[in-house]
Amino acid sequence: MFAGQEQQAELQLQQALYNQEQHTVGEVYVIGAGPGAADLLTFRALRLMQQADVVVYDRLVSPEILDLVRRDAEKIYVGKERDHHTVPQENINTLLAELAKSGKRVARLKGGDPFIFGRGGEEIETLMQQGVQFQVVPGITAASGCASYAGIPLTHRDHAQSVTFVTGHLKNDSINLNWTQLAAANQTVVVYMGLVGIEKICNALIAHGSPSDFPIALVQEGTMQNQRVITGTLSTLPQLIANAQIKPPTLIIIGTVVTLHKQLNWFQTKGN
């Protein structure tokens, strides 16, 4: 063995020992990747994405954002689509814990914010129970992103003194929400994952006292170049959407703030 080779072998050994040492301190970063546009990532999110050895990501994380993870990081897709859970939540929780226990720094990338309909709480409960270190990085939730880019303030002195976030998930073909609460005045209601249930949502609100001409908007691919905003009323929106060939991700905003969209719509998209 030549001297140069010997040196190189020693360097390799040192590197291996260093890696092994790192492998004893795995950790999970539960990261909100925001509403879609890559420049709505936070600095903290990017820094941790670039430290990670492995990235576990959802369907709602855009390709532009996934491109920003460390080049050589392993990428694991665990996205969910309606009626088609690629990986059950329990398995994701366990996967994160196992990866970290094998010494990996794991970036758990989620669309939006991990603690607003992101099931981040369940994931870190498992990590905590298994003694795995973690941190949580908040992200711009879809409601904030879509509201800003659609020119629809979620609160406004003249319109809404509060804002409520719910999901429109169907369970046994119905949506279990406190409709009386959601039909009350002077508030904004944001529905995540409400596209499939839109007609049931509109009908339930009308049945619980909302005027049938109450303003409602659907935002498709909010913050992205393909963003579309469709506004209507509780009685007209379901049909408008049926005609418009809408695709997820979508967000629904209900309240008189929606009337401001026409004036305050500043974001130039491909379509306009």
Added chain:
Amino acid sequence: MFAGQEQQAELQLQQALYNQEQHTVGEVYVIGAGPGAADLLTFRALRLMQQADVVVYDRLVSPEILDLVRRDAEKIYVGKERDHHTVPQENINTLLAELAKSGKRVARLKGGDPFIFGRGGEEIETLMQQGVQFQVVPGITAASGCASYAGIPLTHRDHAQSVTFVTGHLKNDSINLNWTQLAAANQTVVVYMGLVGIEKICNALIAHGSPSDFPIALVQEGTMQNQRVITGTLSTLPQLIANAQIKPPTLIIIGTVVTLHKQLNWFQTKGN
């Protein structure tokens, strides 16, 4: 005049013409600066902060974040404190429009998100009326930031299927909120600016059906090195806070998700 001086004079003239040209295209960037920690800024926010000629900022924008604006940008403070409005909102709206019309690129920096209790809607309405171009950059709202850094998920399968944001502003010594709605089960309620009214808030919730031992947390300086989290119940928290010498900014989280804080509290602060 020497040749070098002549050249320099011409450069200065060109620069002046260039500046004048720019001065015809003033614009306002309404930017959410997030909950406090500088690394929770978005890339888009920073990019626009570095383009701005003038920055108009609130009390809730931290010095670390203000340090990130362009070095030579003019800085105008319009912060508000309770009972002590430094600049009335109408004047802020007008100021932004005037600055932009004089050709300046104006960064309007706000704590949190401009469209969640940020009065961003009112500001851009004035801009729109006066024909001033603007864009809106969403920020991490205080609720997201504090929740993530306190280990309190805002939604959780076992605890809360929805989350509502309200403000605890006192008006004529009372707080005008839909208490019946806020006292309902299976939700999380987040109160912005609720420190002064905390006792009234707790009493009103109990009077409208919340159990007196219902969990509630106050987060002081969420996401910052001085973060403090005080948890208790609707009957105990007001006294705990009175004893703890709490300072704004604070955020209040109400709901059984608060019970998860003890386990999921991952953020190492100066105090622990």
